[in-house]
Amino acid sequence: MKSYYKINEISNLYNIGKDSLRYYEEIGILKPERDTNGYRLYSIQDIWKLNIIKDLRNLSFPMEIIKEYLENKTVENTIDILNEEILIINKKMEQMKVQKNMILSRMKSLKEDAAVKDVEVIRETEIGERKVIVLNDNFSRDDEADFLIKKLHKKHEDKLYLLGNNYVGVTMNLSKIKENIYNAYTSVFFVLDSDDRGYDRVLPKGKYLTLSYRGSYEKTKDFIPLMMEYADKNNYKVLSDPIELYRIDVHETSDLNEYLTELQMLVEQQ
Known part of the structure; x- marks a missing residue:
């Protein structure tokens, strides 16, 4: 396994724009090293951080909370963040249930109207x-x-x-x-x-x-x-x-x- 990855490889692997990767570096979440030509080199540590960032961003966690969690990661904090994820997922499930019922209702009325x-x-x-x-x-x-x-x-x-x-x-x-x-x-x-x-x-x-x-x-x-x-x-x-x-x-x-x-x-x- 490679020890370092360039920005193009990371961008393609995670489908994350280079501007986002630079932003994560700017706010101090990622800290890539530089090679002799000045190109960013992302370590395995950066990669596991990106795994967490991607999961939490998919649930709409704000970056300040993600940054605070990554800087103060403990078992207790991880349990807290997982609880937050459950609450968000439950809310999304309720929203999806409402949307499903709306679609079923509209299908019923549309069939009636078409007839x-x-x-x-x-x-x-x-x-x-x-x-x-x-x-x-x-x-x-x-x-x-x-x-x-x-x-x-x-x-x-x-x-x-x-x-x-x-x-x-x-x-x-x-x-x-x-x-x-x-x-x-x-x-x-x-x-x-x-x-x-x-x-x-x-x-x-x-x-x-x-x-x-x-x-x-x-x-x-x-x-x-x-x-x-x-x-x-x-x-x-x-x-x-x-x-x-x-x-x-x-x-x-x-x-x-x-x-x-x-x-x-x-x-x-x-």
């Missing part, structure tokens, strides 16, 4: 309250909606673990709808799990007029007037900005014909 046959029909539906995270903004174009959705996802990526796990929706400007303008929106939102506490707003429970359709979002401008007419004929008052909910969209399919959009209007009898 929907009865579309382009206005229904009166009782819907319970829904917790959402919201980004309020006025916009009119699809690309603006996409940008705001990405912005909201970035802000809450700790909740929205995997793209496509949560229903995405937008609210339509009711005042503009009454002026026959159907591409004016007031917010984008993600629907959260019912037990989530970190929400911005609750979509109220109540009676909704709903209509689902497949295909291009352009169809919204055809169906919203029909729903408004239905509300008027049946003596319903629309209480808030209608919702355009994307049950299946670009996150799940590239086939426009597979898109499933649901329009929802909260109403009450006048």
Whole structure:
């Protein structure tokens, strides 16, 4: 076995960038010797330190804690650090369990949505309250909606673990709808799990007029007037900005014909 290894060998062996190795040297964790040409030579002692560094960094231990441990390594300190590793691993396992349940739930709803046959029909539906995270903004174009959705996802990526796990929706400007303008929106939102506490707003429970359709979002401008007419004929008052909910969209399919959009209007009898 070689006694010393050059920086290229160590970098390739551990898949660690040379800048990181130099940083570890700069903060005093690694202390490579130099050959006659000034090249760094890493010893077996440096290698076992790198083993520890890599394991602890994979668990997101900060460098100051790693450095302190390497400088004061005892059986007691090792037991303490192993206990910390167990706590971190347990937390990661819980997070993975949550992610798995989210994926299973999304798979179930996606299969149900893909199987929907009865579309382009206005229904009166009782819907319970829904917790959402919201980004309020006025916009009119699809690309603006996409940008705001990405912005909201970035802000809450700790909740929205995997793209496509949560229903995405937008609210339509009711005042503009009454002026026959159907591409004016007031917010984008993600629907959260019912037990989530970190929400911005609750979509109220109540009676909704709903209509689902497949295909291009352009169809919204055809169906919203029909729903408004239905509300008027049946003596319903629309209480808030209608919702355009994307049950299946670009996150799940590239086939426009597979898109499933649901329009929802909260109403009450006048």
